[in-house]
Structures are given as C-alpha cells and as structure tokens.
Amino acid sequence: MHSVRATPGEGPLFAQVQALIIQRMVDGIWTPGERLPSEFALAEEFNVSQGTVRKAFDALVHENLLIRHQGRGTFIAAHSAKRELYRFFHLVSKDGVTPPPQTSRLISFERRKCSAEESRRLKISKSAHVVNIQRVRSMNKAPVIIENIVVPDALITGLGEDNEIPNELYQLYEQSYGVTIHKAIEHLHARATTRSEACHLSLIEGAPLLEIDRLAFTLDGTPVEWRVSRCDTSAHSYLSELF
Amino acid sequence: MHSVRATPGEGPLFAQVQALIIQRMVDGIWTPGERLPSEFALAEEFNVSQGTVRKAFDALVHENLLIRHQGRGTFIAAHSAKRELYRFFHLVSKDGVTPPPQTSRLISFERRKCSAEESRRLKISKSAHVVNIQRVRSMNKAPVIIENIVVPDALITGLGEDNEIPNELYQLYEQSYGVTIHKAIEHLHARATTRSEACHLSLIEGAPLLEIDRLAFTLDGTPVEWRVSRCDTSAHSYLSELF
DNA sequence: GAGTGGTCTAGACCACAGA
DNA sequence: CTGTGGTCTAGACCACTCT
The missing domain is CATH 1.10.10.10 (Winged helix-like DNA-binding domain superfamily/Winged helix DNA-binding domain)
Structure with missing residues (x-):
C-alpha cells in the first residue's frame, strides 16, 4: 500500500x-x-x-x-465546558484561583454587512455578512465583562434563529457547525470605560478597563471569530503563565 | 550499577x-x-x-x-537576550509584531527590610531583607513601562554595588548568582495612573494603565522575584497566545 | 480474555558538527 | 573519520477498559 x-x-x-x-x-x-x-x-x-x-x-x-x-x-479532542474554561478563559477571581461560574445576558444580536475592519481581521470579502453578538458576562452575579463578538455569517448559518446562544460559544461552533477553535491570539490593553459600558458594568465613566482583543482560528488557520472583551478587573485578574 | x-x-x-x-x-x-x-x-x-x-x-x-x-x-538551556524577549516579555508594538529595542532608566535602588506583603509573596521571613529596584523602560525612546522589582537580598548579595543593573535581569541572576528563572505567573489588571506614575510616563493622572503583577520562580519552585510593571498601552499591547 | 495505550529495550541507518 | 542527536523499526511486557 x-x-x-x-x-x-x-x-x-x-x-x-x-x-x-x-x-x-x-x-x-x-x-x-x-x-x-x-x-x-x-x-x-x-x-x-x-x-x-x-x-x-x-x-x-x-x-x-x-x-x-x-x-x-x-x-x-473536543471542546468541553471544563476544557474551555482553562484554555480560553483566563480571568480568575482576585483572591482564590478558582474560575467562578458565569452567566451571560444578551444585549444585542444582529446579522449585517461586515465593516472594513471586520473584513480585514476575519479575512472575508468586504461584502460578506457577519453575525454580531453583544453580551454581558457576570461572575457571582456581578457584571464583569462586556463582550463584542463577530463571526462570519457563512460559517454559522442559522445561529440564533432556532437555538439559544449558549455561554460557551466554542462548543456550539464545534457541535452545530463543525468548526473547531484550535488557537487564539489575544492582544490586551488598558482602556477607559465609555458611558454605555459604564452603565452595563455598574462602573463610573472613565474607570480603567482591561480590553482583550481576541482572534480565534480553526485547525487550518482560518480566522473564525473576532471577540473584544472589556473586563472590570477590580475583583478579577487575567492570568498568564510563562514557562 | x-x-x-x-x-x-x-x-x-x-x-x-x-x-x-x-x-x-x-x-x-x-x-x-x-x-x-x-x-x-x-x-x-x-x-x-x-x-x-x-x-x-x-x-x-x-x-x-x-x-x-x-x-x-x-x-x-540558558537565558539569552533573544530568548528572554520572547518568553518573559509580552509587550509588543501595536502595529508591527516586532518587539522594539528597549532602554531602562533607574529611578531608585534600595536595600531594606521586606514588607509583610513581600514576605508573603516571596515566601521569606518577615525580618528578611530585599533589594528594591524601580525603573522606567522605554521603547523607541518613549517611556512605556514603570517597573517595581523586589528580590530577596539573600539571593543576590552584592547586586548593584560593584556592577551595573542590566536591562535583562534574568541573565544577571543566572550568570552572576546561579539563579535560573524557569517559570513566572502574571496577573494582569487595568489601573488608573497615579500622579507620580503619570510624571514618569508622560501621561495624565487617571489614564488607564495595564498592570502586570509577576512572580518568577526557579527550577525548584522557589519564588525569586516579584515584579509589578505598569504599562502605557496606547501604543503597545500585551500579547497572549492560546493553544 | 481481547484489545488498547504505556513503557522499555535493542539495533539500524541517516544528518550534522567538529577535529 | 568519529561522535552526536534524529528517525525508524520490531518486539517485549505491563496496566487499563470493556465485554
């Protein structure tokens, strides 16, 4: 053979x-x-x-x-809630190291033409459509993260129409659309809270926020999701281990 | 045998x-x-x-x-400037991915008794002494990071007396004191700039800063250095790759 | 008991560095 | 040419899972 x-x-x-x-x-x-x-x-x-x-x-x-x-x-290998938590979610509570349970509240959901920046980041045509999700994630009932998620519409046709949007999206991508997230690159900045963010996170305008700009890739290197998370780090911190 | x-x-x-x-x-x-x-x-x-x-x-x-x-x-394996850059320095310029060349300016250097917090973090006796270095690191001539470094005095006796303090401390620890940094844990927060930080970094007071709280360990797991870096992320970002 | 991965061994040949 | 790590093979035995 x-x-x-x-x-x-x-x-x-x-x-x-x-x-x-x-x-x-x-x-x-x-x-x-x-x-x-x-x-x-x-x-x-x-x-x-x-x-x-x-x-x-x-x-x-x-x-x-x-x-x-x-x-x-x-x-x-398959994404599981536990695996996901450790691999792609690095925010830990400030005292203990245990990642607290989370809930999400949807702010907005829309399907629209992509912006120039989205086209560039996701390497899709300028006329392509995307799904845009905005939501607030809470830990121990306190709002901590405001997420802006952009995914090419072509990859996840039908998302949000007949099904709920789960907390762990990567499991959904994998199980419902055969798209496995394998790698992600995050760029972190400190940013001032805007007025609308302040409202969602119960902060005052201008307070320092940790912004996580993440691009997630499949096995073959195709960018699949662009996610910008803005985090209140007064009670949590982003954990990074260097070996 | x-x-x-x-x-x-x-x-x-x-x-x-x-x-x-x-x-x-x-x-x-x-x-x-x-x-x-x-x-x-x-x-x-x-x-x-x-x-x-x-x-x-x-x-x-x-x-x-x-x-x-x-x-x-x-x-x-030995620490080299190049290796160090990629392993323990994750700040990259916002546009290109190339880590720019750096210079350091010493602000203060003192040998003193450790604080309660330092004793706890570095797992040293409450009466132990430490070396405390504060410096500003610049990239492309612009001040970007203000560092507060605390090391147990016992581990690096004589540091700063007869020798210069180099940019890459981990090489110094290794070559002069036989202390090899093998692992580090970083906790990241967004914080507001204080008045004195603002002065050193040419920022306005209250501007958002990325704070990196790093504890570095030797091979056998002994904490060796506690370093808090506060970074201006307006032109740079902290890079984190998740696999 | 049958089938799987986990470990250990022994020996072969190749590619590279240095005297 | 010698010694090194890099790859590949073949076979042995163990530990675990499932039926």
Whole structure:
C-alpha cells in the first residue's frame, strides 16, 4: 500500500503521518470526540511501524488535538465546558484561583454587512455578512465583562434563529457547525470605560478597563471569530503563565 | 550499577531519569550552557537504554530546560537576550509584531527590610531583607513601562554595588548568582495612573494603565522575584497566545 | 480474555558538527 | 573519520477498559 512512502512528501515519516491525521480532521473525516483507529491499525494503513504512529500521536496530544485513554483508545479532542474554561478563559477571581461560574445576558444580536475592519481581521470579502453578538458576562452575579463578538455569517448559518446562544460559544461552533477553535491570539490593553459600558458594568465613566482583543482560528488557520472583551478587573485578574 | 533501578523510586523509568537530571541542575552540578553527557553515556550511567534517556530529554526540551544540537550534543538551556524577549516579555508594538529595542532608566535602588506583603509573596521571613529596584523602560525612546522589582537580598548579595543593573535581569541572576528563572505567573489588571506614575510616563493622572503583577520562580519552585510593571498601552499591547 | 495505550529495550541507518 | 542527536523499526511486557 505504501500510502505514505509512495508519496514521499517532505521530511520525517512521523511528521507526514501527523499531517495526514490533521488533514482528516480538517476534512471532517474524523470529528471531535470520535475514536481513532488503534496505533497498529493506522501503522498498517500508512505502512509505517507502530512506533512512528505513536510519535505522531504524541505530538498531536501535546498540541491538544488528540486525547489518549489507556485501554480505550485515542480520540479527537473536543471542546468541553471544563476544557474551555482553562484554555480560553483566563480571568480568575482576585483572591482564590478558582474560575467562578458565569452567566451571560444578551444585549444585542444582529446579522449585517461586515465593516472594513471586520473584513480585514476575519479575512472575508468586504461584502460578506457577519453575525454580531453583544453580551454581558457576570461572575457571582456581578457584571464583569462586556463582550463584542463577530463571526462570519457563512460559517454559522442559522445561529440564533432556532437555538439559544449558549455561554460557551466554542462548543456550539464545534457541535452545530463543525468548526473547531484550535488557537487564539489575544492582544490586551488598558482602556477607559465609555458611558454605555459604564452603565452595563455598574462602573463610573472613565474607570480603567482591561480590553482583550481576541482572534480565534480553526485547525487550518482560518480566522473564525473576532471577540473584544472589556473586563472590570477590580475583583478579577487575567492570568498568564510563562514557562 | 543500577543507579536508577536500585532505588526504584516511583513511576516510569524515563520520569525518574528526568527527575535526576533536574536535580543535578538544581544542585548546580550542571549549569546553564553546559553540555550534558551523550544519551548513550547517561544511559550507561543510569543503567537504562538510550531510548529511555532520549524520552527524558524530549520532555525536558519541551519544558525549555534542555536544548539539543544535532551533531554537537545536548545543553542546559540558558537565558539569552533573544530568548528572554520572547518568553518573559509580552509587550509588543501595536502595529508591527516586532518587539522594539528597549532602554531602562533607574529611578531608585534600595536595600531594606521586606514588607509583610513581600514576605508573603516571596515566601521569606518577615525580618528578611530585599533589594528594591524601580525603573522606567522605554521603547523607541518613549517611556512605556514603570517597573517595581523586589528580590530577596539573600539571593543576590552584592547586586548593584560593584556592577551595573542590566536591562535583562534574568541573565544577571543566572550568570552572576546561579539563579535560573524557569517559570513566572502574571496577573494582569487595568489601573488608573497615579500622579507620580503619570510624571514618569508622560501621561495624565487617571489614564488607564495595564498592570502586570509577576512572580518568577526557579527550577525548584522557589519564588525569586516579584515584579509589578505598569504599562502605557496606547501604543503597545500585551500579547497572549492560546493553544 | 481481547484489545488498547504505556513503557522499555535493542539495533539500524541517516544528518550534522567538529577535529 | 568519529561522535552526536534524529528517525525508524520490531518486539517485549505491563496496566487499563470493556465485554
């Protein structure tokens, strides 16, 4: 069969195996939560040794793309509320380190043509449409974050029409639209609260706010969501661990 | 010799090898920049196979503790200006992503008894002494950050007496005092500029500032430095990548 | 018990650096 | 040329899960 070796591709075998696995995820052949064939089965299919498949798996596990369970098998990683909390939500309460439970209140929801900036950030055509969600997130019943979320309409057709908008959007993208968020880049600034923000967050106008400007990407590097969160950091802080 | 197997310790062999290697770094037997024995040499010493040593090395390379050079050997990772920039300095210019060159201006330097808060954060005795540095960092000649740095005096005796205080302190800690910063935890807040900060940063009082509260740790988890940086984020942003 | 991943070993060959 | 890490293979045994 020589599925891998017949097309030598580039570089080490394990990297080629890795790329093939990722490609199957991108193509939707393997979906989040699904169990992969065993290491030996894949080794036979790709005509490499089991150790080579293992090495490819190892790398993908480190990238949070696969999850192994001894005795059960290897699975495509899926977003879960718990996982999401730690990976993509870095605001922690000031004293304890525990991320408090959250609720969201929708402020506005609209489907409209994208702005020039949105077109640039999301790499979509200037005439494309987007879904724009604004909401306030509360922790322990106190409003803490005001979020402005922009997603290309094409990626999530029908969102908000027949279904509720859940707290954890990334699970929704994944489960309902087959869009898996894999990476995000955040730019943080300190900004003064505007009048309308002050109203939503029970702050005074001009108070310092932490602004988190996040662009989220799928597996193949396509930007999927642009989210700007403005956070009241008087009782919380953004946690960043450097290794 | 069965150096590893004779004392079965706990868990997998490669993890024990890993721990032994880390211990030698903590003990100063192997110092930053130094070349380690080859995989085969260590395998013989520890009485394991070369593959097991390799697996231990792999993990340590992922943790930024070792660096491999094909054909040359494996080395203890050392802080370099370039490495430091990417690992522990996340402020980037707003437009380009390139971290601009920096200069520092010393505001104050003193050796004194630690405060209660400093004792708590640095886990040192309430009667211990600390070195306290305050300085302003500029990027492209404009003042951007005001830093307040507190280090236990015991760890860096003599600092600032006979030598200059360099821009990159972590290199100094490592090279002059054998203290290697391996991990840091940062808590970010938005804060209003105080009068004295406003003066140093050429801002108006009350303008929003990004405060970075960082605790830095050595290999064995000892806190070594407490640093609070207050940043003007009008032309820069704190970059955080989530995977 | 059968199947899976987890660990460990042993040996082969390659690519690179340095004397 | 020698020694190093980089890759790949093959096979053994263990620990865990499920039926």
